[in-house]
Amino acid sequence: MPIFEYKCKECGHVTSFLEKHNTRQAHVCEKCGSHDTEKALSTFAAKSGNSSSSSSCPTGTCPLS
Numbered sequence: 001m002p003i004f005e006y007k008c009k010e011c012g013h014v015t016s017f018l019e020k021h022n023t024r025q026a027h028v029c030e031k032c033g034s035h036d037t038e039k040a041l042s043t044f045a046a047k048s049g050n051s052s053s054s055s056s057c058p059t060g061t062c063p064l065s
């Protein structure tokens with residue numbers, strides 16, 4: 001299930017939303033309640049590109065590694 005992040009134009013707070021296929025939910029800032037949000041890059045995508053630092057699971061039990 002993809003996670004999208006929306007940055008509030010009012011206060012700058014980033015709210016993450018789990019988006020389901022057939023659900024159109026309102027993207028409301030969880031901090032100030034503003035509907036004036038813009039889509040931001042997912043932190044998952046940003047982290048996956050950074051493979052130089054700690055990208056491996058420290059315990060070795062991570063199911064995603």
Ligand SMILES: [Zn+2]
Pocket residue numbers: 008009010011012013029030031032033034
């Ligand atoms: Zn806000």
